[in-house]
Amino acid sequence: MTSSDMGAAPPVSRTEYVAERLKQDVASGAIKPGELIKQTVLAKRYGVSATPVREAMRLLAADGVLSYSPHKGASVREMTPDTARDLYRLRAAAEREATVMAVERMTPAGLETIREKHAALDRAQRDGAATAAALSLMNRAFHFAIYSQTSPLVVQHIELLWSRLTPSTTVWRHPPDAHELEKDHDQILEAIVRKDAQAAGDFMAQHIQRAYKIRESQPELRAAGSDEREDFGNV
Known part of the structure; x- marks a missing residue:
């Protein structure tokens, strides 16, 4: 269950939408630890441009969910x-x-x-x-x-x-x-x-x-x- 199941959810930005979808895909195992995440693939999957995908990756990297570098791309952090x-x-x-x-x-x-x-x-x-x-x-x-x-x-x-x-x-x-x-x-x-x-x-x-x-x-x-x-x- 996600927080959206607890009542009417307020409107969210495209970045917040992508971040939530990414967290769901990581939690479900659709995106696995260590797997390289391509912005273009996610943008197509979520029906958005590359910009909110990039910003969502930055947010999830700050939360420790992803490892993200502008030059190397992003992946789900391996557990230590x-x-x-x-x-x-x-x-x-x-x-x-x-x-x-x-x-x-x-x-x-x-x-x-x-x-x-x-x-x-x-x-x-x-x-x-x-x-x-x-x-x-x-x-x-x-x-x-x-x-x-x-x-x-x-x-x-x-x-x-x-x-x-x-x-x-x-x-x-x-x-x-x-x-x-x-x-x-x-x-x-x-x-x-x-x-x-x-x-x-x-x-x-x-x-x-x-x-x-x-x-x-x-x-x-x-x-x-x-x-x-x-x-x-x-x-």
């Missing part, structure tokens, strides 16, 4: 061990607080949506037919059904953190891990239902920490980029 560790620490803190806020502001309709997203992921796991990427997207839908009960500001902040991870590098690829992650979801939902905001937040933070441990335990998922400090400066 430092970045992965920092990202999950930030996610655990931000998503804990977002969950607490969500419980405090929960509406009956919001709770029903959360239940539906949880049930959809549970069915997909039990059926065993869904791909890891599909499970990852359903996991995202469950999380953002919760965060959508807060505010657009909170959702936008968490969306930015999530944009650094793609379904192609999901921790939902191995059934035993997916089962443990889904058990976490059970605990989170149970705490939400009983209106225990602090417990729900704590369970969410533990869930994010579990995901990080899974990622670190598997060579194919572990961040392998250079651990030199990333330069987020002149872009």
Whole structure:
């Protein structure tokens, strides 16, 4: 779920439109880490000129989503061990607080949506037919059904953190891990239902920490980029 799902969205500039589309393509795995992004291709895909594409790339580079140089072009940043560790620490803190806020502001309709997203992921796991990427997207839908009960500001902040991870590098690829992650979801939902905001937040933070441990335990998922400090400066 994106912030636009939370009500009537105000008009946006072409640059903002392209930036949002780019973030969605990165989050969905349509654009993969390290893949060279061509301005002309994106301009055609999004139906705009090259200028808003270039400006959107600059914005996402400043946010750390892209690596961008006027001479070399742009690509999705490769995850480094430092970045992965920092990202999950930030996610655990931000998503804990977002969950607490969500419980405090929960509406009956919001709770029903959360239940539906949880049930959809549970069915997909039990059926065993869904791909890891599909499970990852359903996991995202469950999380953002919760965060959508807060505010657009909170959702936008968490969306930015999530944009650094793609379904192609999901921790939902191995059934035993997916089962443990889904058990976490059970605990989170149970705490939400009983209106225990602090417990729900704590369970969410533990869930994010579990995901990080899974990622670190598997060579194919572990961040392998250079651990030199990333330069987020002149872009």
